[in-house]
Amino acid sequence: MNYRIVCCLLLLGFWGCGNESSKTAVEDAPPFDEILKIDAHAHIFQDLEGLAPLLEKNRIRIVNICVKGTDPAQMQQMEGGVEMLSRKYGKLLPFASTFDVSRRDDPDYHQQVIKWLDATFEAGAVMVKIWKEVGMQIKSQNGAFIMPDDVLFDPIYDHLEKRRKPLLAHLAEPRAAWMPLDPESPHYPYYSKHPQFHMYGKTEYPSWDEIIAARDNILSKHPGLTVIGAHMGSMAYDVEVVAERFDRYPNFYVDCSARTKDMTLQSTEKVRNFIVKYQDRILYGTDIAKFPGVDDADIPPDQRIPDAQAVIDVYRRDYQYYVGTGMMEFLGKQVECLGLPRDVLEKFYSQNALRLIPGLVE
16 A cells, blocks of 8 residues: 555544544533532531522532531531531431530530530531631640640540541641732632631741641541541642642542632643542532621632522532533633543542442432
8 A cells, every 4th residue: 555545544543533532522521410419518508599409400419517616606506507408408418517626625525525426417417527726726725726636636536437427627728828918819808808817927826837737647646537628638729739648648538629719720731630540539519608697798709609599500610610621711710621531520529429428318
């Protein structure tokens, strides 16, 4: 056969395969309402009209997360609200409890917490949240900040392991919290309105590195405890830093709640490779919020949900980024979509949560 003809045929075959692969990748991307989506981290404490039918229609489940262990009254109000929603809507709105840290000096503190947590488990709690107030706010009687790896919490962590309940750990904040306010940062809307958690120049507070090291120490001390690092483990500024923890601690996982925006600022190839490589370790989440008595203006714009349709809009926006190809507008910026393979999407959006959080229902 003529050499030129052979070369042309080979080139055409190569191009054809390339087009077919691209075409297959697009065709394999499941429609939004086809794939089950479990939001492993949200805060919806109000019964939004029309939300349940929309969740059902779009195959969405939302895990409502309780917070604020320093405010027992608010904590109990949240617990009552999510328990009510869980009873009313079943598998659509499961919840995670938290625990009181205001009574930490009581001699029977551990017994109090364990009794409370067991009661929340009986009511349906699927995991337990520890919040950034540990390491950033509460202090011991001698005035030192209480860190999350303090022996004070060891009996609680041991109990969670025994009960097979994951610890959802929002410890520290993004590194941006220790840097000057930057209007270009995705975290500017939050820290400009919540100066109590903006640590820049506050040398009397623990550093980001100190709190993250304490979190890592929990992973070392309690290797049988499943720990899910909320908000990419407060390390979303660089997925390679998250990867280092994955390689070091087999009991560590993360959710991407309120940090998809951080990933869009990094190399698309790096983020895609990270999610594919660690496809068994990452859970989908949003951090969307509807708190009782809290003005929507106090919630970051990308997490506000004034009505039920706004909830679905958040999920559709995120889905386009993770599933789509090419460019899209994400929170006012042009970003490149990840185009993740279907098997990776299935794990990211639901299978990891179902495997790691006993009590969730498909």
